[in-house]
Amino acid sequence: MTGVEAEPRLLRYLDELYRWNQRINLTSIPRGEAESRHLAEARHLLVHAAPAIGARVADIGAGGGVPGLVMAILRPDLRVTLIESDRRKAGFLLHAAAVCDCPQVTVEPRRAEEVGHDDAHRETYDLVVSRATASAPALCELALPLLRAGGRLLALVADAAADARTAAAAASACGGGAPAVLAPGILSITKVGPTPELYPRRAGMPARRPLTGS
Secondary structure: OOHHHHHHHHHHHHHHHHHHOOOOOOOOOOHHHHHHHHHHHHHHHHHHHOOOOOOEEEEEOOOOOOOHHHHHHHOOOOEEEEEOOOHHHHHHHHHHHHHOOOOOEEEEOOOHHHHOOOOOOOOOEEEEEEEOOOOHHHHHHHHHHHEEEEEEEEEEOOOHHHHHHHOHHHHHHOOEOOOEEEEOOEEEEEEOOOOOOOOOOOOOHHHHOOOOOO
């Protein structure tokens, strides 16, 4: 899909995001900054991710749909799963995917810890993305079990260099390679081996007791 073809769908998405935001907390970013923040950040991630045609993508903690739903609008060839445990937010995502003509998008209204042990999802994704979902070590434990060998976790973060350092132990424990800074604000970890069956641990544990190696 070209930028011209995607533009009406992106504007429709933003309209729905801010209409629903009056009832449930989907974003704190003002509407006037939405294009320069929500859309620009998702585009930034998509450009550097450069997923292959037909790639399978998961967005952990999809919330209001950034970056996963925006990526799906921009790249309708991608098969995108939006993982969001909050039922109201998941309801918004289902609605927005339909309104934005994204039949290739599915929504999983479950915790990532549960999805990570589901054979339909475990070690099947080419790319996992996230924005402001969890600390880098916790995100490693939630995301890496979903990736096939050679797949990548790309996260939009405030300080990618710092997160790369703190995520090293968790990445190694969960089958990932050395965390790296792919571009400003993007943490990158490639899956290099299988994730032990232990991970992810039960709901809440990755955040409460992150794998820091200490």
